[in-house]
Amino acid sequence: xxxxEVLLGTLGAGFIIGYLAQRTRMCFIGGVRDYxxxxxxxxxxxxxxxxxxxxxxxxxxxxxxxxxxxxxxVSKGLLPIPGAPLSSVASTPLWVHMxxxxxxxxxxxxxxVLAGGCPLRQHVMASDGxxxxxxxxxxxxxxxxxxxxxxxxxxxxxxx
Amino acid sequence: MRITVTVAxxxxxxxxxxxxxxFHVYPPPAxxxxxxxxxxxxxxxxxxxxxxxNLGVAAVSIGAPVLTVVGIILGAFTAAVRNxxxxxxxxxxxxxxxxxxxxxxxxxxxxxxxxxxxxxRIAYGDAMxxxxxxAIMLGVVAGAEFLKWSARKKLKNEEVTCRDxxx
Numbered sequence: 001x002x003x004x005e006v007l008l009g010t011l012g013a014g015f016i017i018g019y020l021a022q023r024t025r026m027c028f029i030g031g032v033r034d035y036x037x038x039x040x041x042x043x044x045x046x047x048x049x050x051x052x053x054x055x056x057x058x059x060x061x062x063x064x065x066x067x068x069x070x071x072x073x074v075s076k077g078l079l080p081i082p083g084a085p086l087s088s089v090a091s092t093p094l095w096v097h098m099x100x101x102x103x104x105x106x107x108x109x110x111x112x113v114l115a116g117g118c119p120l121r122q123h124v125m126a127s128d129g130x131x132x133x134x135x136x137x138x139x140x141x142x143x144x145x146x147x148x149x150x151x152x153x154x155x156x157x158x159x160x
Numbered sequence: 161m162r163i164t165v166t167v168a169x170x171x172x173x174x175x176x177x178x179x180x181x182x183f184h185v186y187p188p189p190a191x192x193x194x195x196x197x198x199x200x201x202x203x204x205x206x207x208x209x210x211x212x213x214n215l216g217v218a219a220v221s222i223g224a225p226v227l228t229v230v231g232i233i234l235g236a237f238t239a240a241v242r243n244x245x246x247x248x249x250x251x252x253x254x255x256x257x258x259x260x261x262x263x264x265x266x267x268x269x270x271x272x273x274x275x276x277x278x279x280x281r282i283a284y285g286d287a288m289x290x291x292x293x294x295a296i297m298l299g300v301v302a303g304a305e306f307l308k309w310s311a312r313k314k315l316k317n318e319e320v321t322c323r324d325x326x327x
Contacts (some may be wrong), residue, residue, distance in 0.1 A: 003224045004185035009183025013175040014231020021232070022239035028275035032300045033326065037308075044164060047279055049169025050176070054283035057177035064179060064323045069189050069287030078226030080288035081281050082188040082199055083218065084272020101292040103270025105278075108264060109299020113307065115260035116252065118275040119195035119268070122261065123229060129247045135254030136261035143266035144200035145207060151266065 018124060027121035029112040086155070096159065176280050185226060187219045190284040194277035196268035198228040271295075 020026065024046065031044035062070055069075045078094060086092050086100060112118050115136055117125065125133035142158070172193070179185040179192030185203055192199065201221035206213055220226065241244040268274045271292050278296065281289035 005183045006185055006220060006225055006229055007181050007224055008184050010185060010198070011227040011231040011234075013179050013183075014228040015235035015238075016175060016231075017172045017193065017196030017228075017241045018232035018235025018237075020163060020171060020235075022236040022245075023163050023243075024165040024168040026168050026172070028279065029296075029300060032297055033304055036301055037209070037304050046165040046169035046172075047275075049166040050173035050276070050279050051169075051283055053170035053173025053175075054177045054280050055173070057174045057181070057274045058283060059175065061181040067181065069187075069284075072189070072281075073285045073287045078287050080272060081190050081284060082272075083191060083194070083277070084270065097288055098291060100270050101274075101288050102295045104267045104269075105295025106291040107297040108271055108275070108304070109296040109301075110303045110306075111260050111263045111267065111299075112275065113300050113303030115257060115264060119199075119264060120232065120274070120276055121197065123232045124236040125251075126196030127233050128245060129238045129249060131248065131250040132252045132257040136257040136264075139258035139263075140196075140265045141199060141203045141261075143262040144196075144203050144269065145215065146262070147266050147269050148200065148204055149213075152216075 017120075018127065019123045021120055022127065025121070025124075027117045028110070029118035030121065032109075034038070086152075086159075100158055173280070173283070176276070177283075185220055190277065190281045190286065191218060191220065193228060193280060194274050195229060195232075196265055196274035197272070197277060198226045200223050201266070202227070202229060228319075261291060 003109045007082055025043070026046040027043055028047045028050075031041075034040040034042065035044050058070055064139055069081075073083055078096050080101065084100060084104075085094065115122065117133075119140065122136045123131045126137050176192035178188065178319050185192050197218060201217040202225045204215035205221055205225035207213055208217075217225070237246070263315045271278070273289065273292065275296070278292055282293060
């Protein structure tokens with residue numbers, strides 16, 4: 001059954017990634033930050049490794065099975081891959097996608113640095129017994145509900 | 161065996177792609193791993209089933225939610241306990257961290273990716289994700305400069321207090 005595959009697949013992949021991230025302190029925001037501040041490339045290697053690993057598996061599997069839309073820029077041009085709440089609305093113009101990418105990216109980078117790590121790292125730190133990271137996670141999960149329930153409807157209304 | 165961060169990154173990237181191709185974590189594409197979106201799917205799914213609301217989740221999570229974040233917490237906890245690194249500690253003000261978490265989630269969902277999925281989307285060939293990545297780097301630079309500035313300010317204040325104390 002497909003649903004069971006998704007449940008077990010994400011649980012298992014998450015478990016392995018969580019284990020590895022705890023052992024290596026892997027953090028993508030830390031990679032950019034450390035390289036910028038002290039020219040330390042240790043954590044940046046994790047992000048580069050991730051890009052290489054994903055690229056190889058996607059490219060190889062596209063030879064055997066269908067990888068829908070890959071490579072995206074060839075099949076869909078500048079349109080973003082869906083997943084953002086507004087990217088599923090077909091009528092969203094390109095400049096809105098770009099504005100969301102820029103605003104979202106700036107805020108994500110800024111507040112992740114101030115918090116001291118990317119969301120993955122915060123999950124790992126919380127699992128290490130870090131109370132501050134646990135508080136971060138509570139805010140993180142509440143933020144998801146706040147965005148989908150309250151903020152998003154306002155943005156959609158402003159756009160229409 | 162010591163795991164290097166490069167190996168951890170490659171394995172995580174491979175798993176992100178395998179999640180889609182083998183375990184059918186799809187649609188949307190390039191959704192194998194995302195901390196923000198998968199956390200959103202999980203909480204919204206739980207809230208929807210608890211109070212009968214209709215908060216949006218990704219198509220793949222409509223029937224049953226993705227459990228990536230649960231797996232990450234279990235995996236990291238196992239690693240911490242196995243290596244005797246689990247310890248209750250408080251690093252920064254929890255209230256401050258809670259606010260950062262709230263803001264990070266909101267901006268991540270506007271972008272449609274966390275730090276991990278943005279790299280996965282770049283691997284998938286998404287041009288808009290590259291614009292998002294540049295914006296993230298600018299945000300990190302701004303945050304790092306702010307941290308440097310506030311550390312310098314703090315140092316200066318301490319100097320003043322020391323002098324006051326001496327006088």
